[in-house]
Amino acid sequence: MYAFHQKVWANLVFFFSLAIIEILLYLGMKNLVPFLMLFVLLSGCKTENESKKKTIVEAPKELEAEVHKTNVQFAEGFKVKQYEGYKKLTLKNLWPGSDKEFNFILVKDADNFKSKKKFDGIIEVPLKSIVVTSTTHIPSLEMLGVEDRLVGFPNLDYISSEKTIQRIDAGEIMELGKNEDLNTELLVELQPDLMVTFAIDSDNSSAERIQEIGIPVLYNGDWNETTPLGKAEWIKFFGVLMGKEKTADSIFNRIKIDYTNAKNVAGQSESKPTVLSGAMYRDLWHLPQGGSWAAQLIADANGEYLWNDTEGTGSSSLNVESVLEKGKNAQYWIGPGQFTSLDQMKEAHSAYEQFDAYQNNNVYSFTNKKGANGGVLYYELAPNRPDMVLKDIGKILHPELFPDHELYFFTKIE
Amino acid sequence: MHARKKHQTYLLILLAVLLMAAVLNLSMGSVHIPLKEVLNALIGKGASQETWDFIILQYRAPKMIVAILTGSGLAISGLLMQTLFRNPLAGPFVLGLSSGASLGVAFLILGAGAFGGFLGNTLMSQWSLVIASALGSFLVLLAVLAVTFKIKDTMAILIIGLMFGSVTAAVVAVLSYFTNAEKLQQYIFWSFGSLGNQSWNGALIMAICCILGIVMAFASGKSLNALLLGENYAKSMGVHIKRTTVLIILATSVLAGGITAFVGPIAFIGLAVPHITRQFFTTSNHFTLLPAVMLCGSILMLLCDTIAQLPFSEYTLPINAITSLIGAPVVIWLLVRKRKLLF
Numbered sequence: 001m002y003a004f005h006q007k008v009w010a011n012l013v014f015f016f017s018l019a020i021i022e023i024l025l026y027l028g029m030k031n032l033v034p035f036l037m038l039f040v041l042l043s044g045c046k047t048e049n050e051s052k053k054k055t056i057v058e059a060p061k062e063l064e065a066e067v068h069k070t071n072v073q074f075a076e077g078f079k080v081k082q083y084e085g086y087k088k089l090t091l092k093n094l095w096p097g098s099d100k101e102f103n104f105i106l107v108k109d110a111d112n113f114k115s116k117k118k119f120d121g122i123i124e125v126p127l128k129s130i131v132v133t134s135t136t137h138i139p140s141l142e143m144l145g146v147e148d149r150l151v152g153f154p155n156l157d158y159i160s161s162e163k164t165i166q167r168i169d170a171g172e173i174m175e176l177g178k179n180e181d182l183n184t185e186l187l188v189e190l191q192p193d194l195m196v197t198f199a200i201d202s203d204n205s206s207a208e209r210i211q212e213i214g215i216p217v218l219y220n221g222d223w224n225e226t227t228p229l230g231k232a233e234w235i236k237f238f239g240v241l242m243g244k245e246k247t248a249d250s251i252f253n254r255i256k257i258d259y260t261n262a263k264n265v266a267g268q269s270e271s272k273p274t275v276l277s278g279a280m281y282r283d284l285w286h287l288p289q290g291g292s293w294a295a296q297l298i299a300d301a302n303g304e305y306l307w308n309d310t311e312g313t314g315s316s317s318l319n320v321e322s323v324l325e326k327g328k329n330a331q332y333w334i335g336p337g338q339f340t341s342l343d344q345m346k347e348a349h350s351a352y353e354q355f356d357a358y359q360n361n362n363v364y365s366f367t368n369k370k371g372a373n374g375g376v377l378y379y380e381l382a383p384n385r386p387d388m389v390l391k392d393i394g395k396i397l398h399p400e401l402f403p404d405h406e407l408y409f410f411t412k413i414e
Numbered sequence: 415m416h417a418r419k420k421h422q423t424y425l426l427i428l429l430a431v432l433l434m435a436a437v438l439n440l441s442m443g444s445v446h447i448p449l450k451e452v453l454n455a456l457i458g459k460g461a462s463q464e465t466w467d468f469i470i471l472q473y474r475a476p477k478m479i480v481a482i483l484t485g486s487g488l489a490i491s492g493l494l495m496q497t498l499f500r501n502p503l504a505g506p507f508v509l510g511l512s513s514g515a516s517l518g519v520a521f522l523i524l525g526a527g528a529f530g531g532f533l534g535n536t537l538m539s540q541w542s543l544v545i546a547s548a549l550g551s552f553l554v555l556l557a558v559l560a561v562t563f564k565i566k567d568t569m570a571i572l573i574i575g576l577m578f579g580s581v582t583a584a585v586v587a588v589l590s591y592f593t594n595a596e597k598l599q600q601y602i603f604w605s606f607g608s609l610g611n612q613s614w615n616g617a618l619i620m621a622i623c624c625i626l627g628i629v630m631a632f633a634s635g636k637s638l639n640a641l642l643l644g645e646n647y648a649k650s651m652g653v654h655i656k657r658t659t660v661l662i663i664l665a666t667s668v669l670a671g672g673i674t675a676f677v678g679p680i681a682f683i684g685l686a687v688p689h690i691t692r693q694f695f696t697t698s699n700h701f702t703l704l705p706a707v708m709l710c711g712s713i714l715m716l717l718c719d720t721i722a723q724l725p726f727s728e729y730t731l732p733i734n735a736i737t738s739l740i741g742a743p744v745v746i747w748l749l750v751r752k753r754k755l756l757f
Contacts, residue, residue: 155594178592281603283473283610284730319444320610321469322728328465350613354468 068245075233077221094221126243133197135380140238154179160371226313228386258387266302266394275303276330279337285323301393333357368411378409428709435716442725476617477610481719482712487624489711491666492684506670506684510578511551515674517582518550523601524589544675551671606732607678623672630665638700686741687711693748
């Protein structure tokens, strides 16, 4: 913390003196400027030293890779193929409508790797340091027990996990600015072994620039997976990179078994409660489409999502009239946008009160569970733990079948 | 006398069309509700389904009122600005009112992250946006008025208004740069405009704003007629130029600022409707033009909203896109047909 404060002060002095120079120039007092220039330079140098000191990250000692063959079952965005002495990581379907395929060679010693084929990059694994850009990547690193290799992240405030927040507070993770506009200078100074980011479309100029600088970049397509287990399986992607393939496999298998069990338990119920989702912004109602991750979870929890028949895997913006007509009698309302209380909803729009689920107090939201810095826990952890989400929804829809489960992500809002 | 009678007939016809447009607007929407049920709900007998009652009385009816107020208010302020600046390109927002409103809203939505929890939590209330937007417009209005008292040339006010617009747009750009995608989306949704977000309370307050502005507009009708002949001529007719200018700016601000606060920046109506109206009413008498633009504006707005609701589908289009899509071809067609701009 001390070092951090010092850096802030040094920066403040630097900019303050720049401002004074400008004022002096403006006032015509040119003779004073050289002295101040010197001062500025000195304070600037100080900043640099300070930040260098801070970014030296203790490199873990020799990392032993687990010998294991990774087999991908549900995820459609990545494949791992084992060859003698190296692995090939194939990435595709990284953003909606993308047909591009990327091939990376994962090898222990890149200098000794020779091949006539063309690849998108060669990465030395296991990685000693990594930068990720989405909070959904944090739980993967933690579950694999390699969170100490995370050295940088954009927008640290979004992170909710307590373990990682502790490391942030200790100054071990560097703030890299905004995801859409990463602070390249800091990243260069940090020199991570790899940056894992995500792309929303084919325009990734920011990431390409970083690649040119010599920091390898991999795109993570977990968010573009359409099935709950497919999303969760991306832990294997980090497993391969971190030399933790075996751990990743066993964690995922546990999640898969738990998920399937929860699905079977929920399936025992004869009843299939109707479910409404989403909320309005202005007078447009945004709700998940039938093929989406959220819709599948409701279906697997033996609920009837009323917009099940809508095509697509994203979200729809619908007219409030039609939502009211279709959803008025829905028994449960799961995920009412950003709202955290019933009063808040009533105040935002009188239409909310019309729904049976609202009147019967059956509204469940995940926005009440927040990390210490205000990030919503669900956004970070839910894609990694579909088993827990499924049990939550199962508990909401069929409380009698999940007597021992306590809601983890969701809360009934009052 | 003959022309006056013709104009009266036109106004009556427009009134009838307005009524029809209103009924059409009420009966069309995503959910198909038979006309008989609509009428039952309106006269208090109750429709056969509870949700239909809510849709008609709490959603479509306030939306219809808001559409009428928006159409007439923006059309009047457009007419006032065109006359004041004697410029056919002027519209209700040339003074930078909508930019001011955007700034207020941008501070609320995009700044919420920067200012932390308090603002973020109040964001959900339907009034916070209205208040932020009204404050933004009001600040710009104060600035414009201050300039008006200082500057002799009316045209300079026009330029200064544009400058205010550029400055606020720049601040909004900076704010949007430092925000996250979700907030940005909220802001963009606001800028699309929406009529259907108001409860009866909202519609009532909006109506008070509009009536106030319309009264001021009619009160300056005589001076407006004189202004069309040039400032010097108006002066010779005994018009107090500065007082008139201030009154016109006030009326425009109350109308355009108030409307923007509730429905967002609605494009095009204010600019186009006066031109459309002048094609039918070949007069420059504001006592005829004012009611005429009110009626035309309301009708156009109701029709645009009906189309934007995409009857019988679950989806809705942004009203702002529709006003321009429908309005622009109408103006082009009228101008090409008459081959000259009546101004």
